[in-house]
Amino acid sequence: MSGVLPPVAPDAVEPLPGPVRRLVKARRSSGSRVTGTVVLLLVAAVTVVPITLLLLNSLNVADPGDPAAYGLDNWRQAFANGAMWESAWNTLRLGVPRVLLGMVIATVISWLIARTDIPGGKVIEVFLWFSFFIPSLSMTLGWILLLDPANGVVNQVIRTVPGLGDITQGPLNIYSYWGIIWTHLTATTVPIMVILLVPAFRRMSRSMEEAAQISGASRLRTLVSITVPMMRPAIIAATLLSFVYSLKTFEIELLLGTPIGLNVYSTQIYNWLQSSPPQFGTATALGSVFIPILIMLAIMQRFAVRSRSYVTVGAHTYNDEPIRLGRIRRWVIAGVLWLYAVITVVLPLGAIVLGSFMRRFGFFQLTNPFTTEHWSALFHDNLFASSVRNTLVIGLIATLVGVLVYFVISFVIVRSELPTRGGVDVMAWLPAAVPGMLLGLGLLWVYLGTPLRTVLYGNLFGLIIALVISHMATGTQQLKAAILQVSPDLDRAARICGATPVRAYTYVLFPLLGPSVAAAGVLTFHSAVSDVSTVVLLSSNDSRPLSILLLEYSTSGVLEQASVLGVLISALTVGVALLSRALGGRRLRASKPGRRIRVTRGTPPSPLPAMKAGASSEDSSLTRTGS
Amino acid sequence: MSMRATTPDRLAGRITGPVDEASGEPAVQLRLSGVTRKFNDVVAVDQIDLDVKRGEIFALLGPSGCGKSTSLRMIAGLEKIDQGSILMRDRALADAGRGTFLPSEKRNIAMVFQSYAVWPHMTVAQNVGFPLRMRRVKRAERRRRVEEILAVTGLEALADRPATLLSGGQQQRVALARALVYTPDLLLLDEPLSNLDAKLRIQMRREIRRLNRELGITMLFVTHDQDEALSLADRLAVMNKGKVEQVGRPMDLYEHPKTAFVRDFLGRLVVVEGVLAGDPARRRVLLGSGGERAGEVVGPDIPAELADGDAVGVYLRPEDVDIKPAGPGEPAPNQVAARVLSSVYLGDSFEYVLDIAGSNVLLSAPRRVVHQPGDAVVVEVDPQRAMVWPL
Incomplete structure (x- = not known):
């Protein structure tokens, strides 16, 4: 929505004189303290x-619902248990390398898409955007079908290569350390980072790089000593965010x-809770260890976004000439990128589609390997019908x-004069730091x-509340950005x-915000x-949504039926994603003057606006004009 | 741009505002009495009293943070008032004592925002027709009145254009048309000329004055730009630190500032230090500090409270003085000896840095006479236009 009106005059960016700053500051927090506190407490409550409670109850040795009995037993057990240390170590050794790898891959891809004349860059961006929208459960399923050591399609193909000897297993194995890293990279880490970094790279003024080249730097030298250092805050922020996201x-x-x-x-935690009897206390203690670490990570991310000292934002940088890679080189590099997109998106998706139609997945040697029986079996499964209903109810x-809720909170943060606005902002953003499991x-x-208990536990209500809280950070960031774009002068x-x-x-604010609100709705639906x-611990037989049904199918080894479900959920989420793209496109057409449409053509609305909008809300809302 | 040959009936006959019968002065349209606004501990507007007369263009002028914008917002109903009252004719818009506070939409005020706040999702005609729609004016009547006001503001050709496709000047015109379409009791303008380039600024200034005369609408605007205030306003109030320093016609304020703040805020001044001398009936100012004497100013207006021997400053408007080559001997009365330190050729004039009795002053002079650096010159002062203030 930026630039709904052509700029009227260049705003003289001069530091405000002292008395004005004091006045603005005073005015911005002149609202009622009582109301402010009430709003803050309401948001904090959820x-x-x-x-x-999680932290408190790590000291509670009784089970949930029983009378509390406090003691250090949980912690003692958790620390005595080797599994806790092991799982912490595994989280770290899986997380750090994959985020570092993802950072390198995503930075290169984003730079290529945003800054160079690589053919088909837009399409690759859309591919990655889809892989963000496809539930990672479906993607994982796809990789299992491709890289299962015994029946994985890729493994079967590799084994036909003569000279490998007569092996029945491998050579690739998805059930491994590198398998997990690979799946994470393709399904979560890289897509999120690219979505965040491409707009950041686009905003960077080309003149910075040109100045370096005129000063005698080679293209590589420019990239290493100008582009990357300038983008460092954005890259760090995206990396931390993708880390927090991938922990979810x-x-x-x-x-x-x-x-x-x-x-x-x-x-x-999940396994401890699933064991019988469930080990609530130990699981809670383990969760409590992670909360402070995650909150620290999230705070680091927030500060990385905040410190926008880098001067990459220019007013007219979009129509910059792309960097020429060279006639042959651009096609070679494009080929590599295309291959990456095909391998990471098309292959796993194709696998689950194929899997859903195979009698036994990977057994091509059967006389009649293809069948639709899994589809009909699923449609005749009573669980399926109720899960579809649950998912739709929950989603809607x-x-x-x-x-x-997000709109009210964002509106308070951006527009109100409540002295507690800043606190509300932090509270609403807190769920970003808390993985769904915790x-x-x-x-x-x-x-x-x-x-x-009866109303909430195992009930759809409980799930809906959990999902609304879980998506709160992203939802409010997105709407905050939208509301910031609409000058209060307009209403x-x-x-x-x-x-x-x-x-x-009715006549002014909502029509202007409509497309952004719709886009936020689409993302909320997608995440729900x-x-x-978030829901795996809270759902029961009566409230099981499709995603949990898919998880159950997948873990119980019925991969063919799971594939059917994976295809269906992917279709649902991708459909929703397409809808959001359509809305985004219409928004551009509706609100941009003709000569500026070029600027953002074909760029999907970012599903993760936290990068752009996470910055302070105080500086702009007062002075922002309608343009 | 030009007026249509026949002025629409609705707009005719309001060239002059009604006149208060007792005093012969125009009646008061808007009255602020003791209006105060605090944000926590910061007093933004401090006990201001203002009368805006019917049909005039009134300006609130002051530096950033002086409280002028807060005053405007309080009149518009966008800001609460903590003390005092705001009256429109006899109608209380806000009265802190009685707890009256009319919301913006009930005040029948119009406002042109600094950002123009033209709604980007509507066409020009929809923007302009919106106030009438809110007043439940019938569609046909609405269309007629929108066409009428678009003609008056020179926007006929743009009626169906989306608001996003307008230039800055056109957006302001739309904002003006939207404000004038419903005959408001008062039109508020927030920095009306500041976002326009120099050429458009002159055009718009003329336009606003024309609309004011033709429609007879009372206008109040705020600005930090003295040129904007002096050129557009019939009367203005200079504000500082939440208080009104002085109210009057532009000429009164420029030539007879009552406070040091107004003196320094409006226009440029050259200060020459001196000492008051002579008898109370006919006083002179001996110019120069320390032992050096650079000349004297004879017969300026001198505030009564100053006495013989007081140190004073003589404040001169650069446009009121002439620079002449120094003659032989002592400078004549109302001439000040000076030396040219440097000069810059500006095309239409020269800009000189002069040394007058040890202090450097910047003055410009016509290019007819050229003075070289090092030349001895005299600065000729018109005593009627010199202002004497205690130092």
Whole structure:
């Protein structure tokens, strides 16, 4: 929505004089303290309480719902248990290399897409954008079908190469350390980082690089000593965010690590809770260890976004000439990128589609290998019908409630004069630091510990609340950015023209925000439908959504039926993603003057606006004009 | 741009505002009494009293943070008031004592925002018709009035254009048309000329004055730009630190500032230090500090409280003085001896740095006479236009 009107005049960016700064500051927090506190407490209640309860209950040796009995037994057991140290170590040794690898790959890809004349860069961006939208559970399933040591298609193909000897296993194995890293890279780490970094690279003014080249630097030298250092804050922020994000997806480790005894913190918590009797206390203690680390990571990420001291943002940098890679080289590099996109997106997707139609996956030697029986079996499964219903109910209500809540919170943060605005901002962003598994565990304590147990636990309501909280950080960041783009003058003007507050919002604010709100809704729906880790502890037989059904199919080894479900969920989320693209496109057409459409053509709206909008809200909302 | 040959009926006959019968002065349209606004501990607007007369263009002028914008927002109903009252004719818009506070939409005020706040999702005609729609004016009537005001503001050709495809000047015109379409009791303008380039600025200034005369609408605008205030306003108030320093016609304020702040804020001044001398009936200022004497100013207006021997500053407007070659002997009365330190050729004039009794002053002079650096010159002062202030 930036630039809905052509710029009127270049704003003289001069530091405000002291008295103005004081006045602006005073005005920005002149609202009622009581109201401010109430709003802050309300938001804190849903984001802080589950986490606090998690920490508190790590000291509670009784099971959830039973009378509390405090002691250090949980911690003693957790620390005595080798599994805890092992899972912590595994989290680290899986996380750090994959994030570093992802950082390098994503930076190179983003630079190529955003800054060079590589053919088809836009399409590759869209591919990666799809791989972000496809649930990682489906992607994992695809990789299992491709790289299973016994029946994996890729392995079967490799084994036909003569001279490898007569082997029946391997050579590649997805159930391994590198298998997990590979799946994470393709399904979560790289797509998220590229989505975040491409716009950042696009915003960087080309003149910086040109100045370096005029000063005598070679292209490589320019990239190394100018481009990358200038992009460092963005790269660090994207890296940290992708790390936090990838810690949330526990289904990859559950499917690929648990069978070989390679557990990370989230699968360890899950396994402890699934054992009989469930080891609530130990699991909670393990979760509590991670909360401070994650919050620290998230704070680092926030600061990395905040410190926007790098001067990459220029007003007219979009129509820069792309960097020429050379006639032959650009096709070679494009070929490599295309290959990457095909391998990481098309291959796993193709595998689950293929898998859904095979009698036994990977057994091409059967006389009649293809069948539709898995599809009909799934459609006749009673669990499927109820799961579809649950998913739709959860998805729709979570979207409606979520967008409403996020909108109110964002509006308060951006537009109100409440002195606690900053606090509300931090509280609403807190869920970004809390992986679904830990949020689920915290909410489990809340649900089981309150009289509302029957209403919340194992009920759709409980799941919806959990999902709304879990998506809160992204949702509010996105809407904050949107509201910031609409100058308060626009609806003030409506008020002065005689519109009541309701009519001012109806005729001015909502029409202007509509597309952004719709886009936020689409993302909320997507995250609600594809989430596994937040809901896995909270759902029951009556409230099982599709994603959990898929998890159950996958872990119980019915890979063919799981493939059918994986295809369906992917279709649902990709459909939703396409819808959001369409909305984004229409928004551009509707609000950009003709000569500026070129600027953002074909760029999908970022599903992760935290990078762009996470910055301070104070500097702009007062002075921002309609343009 | 030009007016249509026949002025629409609705717009005719309001060239002059009504006149208060007792005093012969125009009646008061807007009255602020003791209006105060605090943000926590910061007093943004401090007990201001203002009368805006019907049909005039009134300006609030002051530096950033002086409280002028807050005052405007309080009049518009965008900001609460903590003390005092705001009256539109006899109607209380806000009265802190009685707890009255009319919301913006009930005040029948119009406002042109600094950002223009033209709604980007509507066409020009939809933007301009919006206030009428909010007043539930029938569609046909609405269209007629929109066409009328678009004609008056020279926007007929753009009626169906999306607001996103307008230039800055056109956006302001739309904002003006939107504000004038419903005959508001008062039109507020926030820095009306500041976002325009020099040429458009002159055009828009003329346009605003024309609309004011033709439609008889009272206008109040805020600005930090003195040129904008002096050229556009019938009367203005200079504000500083939340208080009104002085109210009056532009000429009164420029030539007879009542406070040091107004004196220094409006226009440029050259200060020459001196000492007051002579009898109370006919006082002179002996110029120069220390032992050096550079000349004297005879017969300027001197504030009564100053006495013989007081150290004073003589404040001169650069445009009121002439630089002449020094004659032989002592400078004549109302001539100040000076030496040219450097000069810059500006095309239409020269800019000189002069040394007057040890202090450097910057003065420009016509290019007819050229003075070289090192030349001895005299600065000729018109005592009627020199201002004497205690130091």
